[in-house]
Amino acid sequence: MENSGLLIVISGPSGAGKGTICKALLEKDPSIHVSVSATTRAPRMGEVHGENYYFLTMEEFKERLEQDQFLEYAKVYDNYYGTPKENVMEQLQRGKDVLLEIDTEGALKVKEKFPEGVFIFILPPRIEDLKRRIMNRGTESEEDIKKRLEAAKEEIQKIHEYNYGVINDDVERATLDVQSILSAEKLKTERNYQDLIEKYI
Amino acid sequence: MENSGLLIVISGPSGAGKGTICKALLEKDPSIHVSVSATTRAPRMGEVHGENYYFLTMEEFKERLEQDQFLEYAKVYDNYYGTPKENVMEQLQRGKDVLLEIDTEGALKVKEKFPEGVFIFILPPRIEDLKRRIMNRGTESEEDIKKRLEAAKEEIQKIHEYNYGVINDDVERATLDVQSILSAEKLKTERNYQDLIEKYI
Structure with missing residues (x-):
């Protein structure tokens, strides 16, 4: 992984707003490559x-x-x-950093093959907000909405499989959180050890 | 560690500027407690x-x-x-987050007792800058400077014991790096799992 870009995996339940955050992130950093x-x-x-x-x-x-x-x-x-x-x-x-916006099932499969990726889980501010967002789409039946919420809860229970959890209460702030995560990941000694040793020793 | 503040350990070789960065960090975030x-x-x-x-x-x-x-x-x-x-x-x-500015020997001892701390190593832009900074103090003999540089190189070789390495080429930017690290650490699922589960499930 030395000198390599970050594989950024953004996931979370349907309706949490991962797409909006990815879009905002790319506007702030157009150098990120989207898979x-x-x-x-x-x-x-x-x-x-x-x-x-x-x-x-x-x-x-x-x-x-x-x-x-x-x-x-x-x-x-x-x-x-x-x-x-x-x-x-x-x-x-x-x-180059590569961004993958993907459902939770896909994210955990990627993690098996590529554990050095940065796995970020996007959460709704409250579980009720998911319901509201899904209902606002107006395309789902009462039964479907119930199923989706149950699925979301199951997905959130697996959040320990991800490195970070970002609450999307405000897109601007949540995007800043993701940017902080990426900055911090690039400063990890485990990603830079060889470079640092060559530079200083 | 649930609901707990971060133990922030800022270390690095003498002359790398860890004191300056700590001061700048506290100005930006006065809520941090200094040990x-x-x-x-x-x-x-x-x-x-x-x-x-x-x-x-x-x-x-x-x-x-x-x-x-x-x-x-x-x-x-x-x-x-x-x-x-x-x-x-x-x-x-x-x-509350607690800041410890400490030499590298002390930092590694703290890590033994408190591995969940955030261990940040401050690096000079180049090894030559250390020499210049130590010489500018005007208090050290040629022999002492040589010894200090050797010590710094040995310390840098142990950088993999730290979580993050921040290059102090510009105090303002290096302080932002430290702030990103602290933001990211607070978003780690391993620090928040119980809270998140209680909030959503």
Whole structure:
């Protein structure tokens, strides 16, 4: 990991606002590279290959899966989604930080393969806020909302698997928290030991 | 450690500027409690008991030593110096952060007793800067300067024992680094797990 960028994994329950925080983080630090996922689902109107997703055929996806080319993958209904490993590794080796915004299941799979990543869990200010945010979308039934909240509680119980927990009570402040985490991680002696020794000794 | 303040240990070789950084940090965050050391040496002009040091008799110091009342102690020539444990613990339990500015030998002794502290090593921009800073004091012989530089190199080789390394190329920026470290440490799930679970589950 010497001289390498940070793999930043931002995760958390649906509705906690991880997307908003990632967007704000990238505005403050455009040098961060965003990992683009691969999927077998068809592109939607306006979606661009290599920007929103890498759109692959089922055959292409499975071939890459066999070659262990994904940091993690999941099957959702009939479609596959995955995080291509090679591009992430290339950027990290160039010293670039790479951001992965990903659900909690994917995050913990990435951690198995890449434990030196920085795993940040985004929390809603209160559990009731999740409910409100999910309801405001207006697309979910009462039953679905209940299921999502139960899922969120289960996800939060696994927060000890993450390095940091950031409460999204205010996007600006929560983004500053994430920035502090990244600054601190870069100052860790375990990430810099060799460099420091070469510089001073 | 739940709900507890952080024990912040700032150390590094003589001449790296740890005192300047501690002063700047306290100006930005006056809520941090500074640990006052105990010593058997006589007070100098203007020094105040309980502010600069706790001035103890040899008998008092040794009694406290026997009662394991120090986080660390050292004998320098004929005098003892030590960090009183009780006061530090009390402040931490109240949720206050406690700052310890200490030489590298003392820092590593504190780490043995209190590994959950945040151990920050302050580095000079370049090893030559140490030499310049020590020479500018004008109090040391050529031989002493050489010895100090050798000692500094040995200290830097133990930097992996610290959590973070901060290069003091600019006091303002280095102090911001320390502040980022403290913010990030407070966001660690290992320090907050119980609180988070109680809040959300």
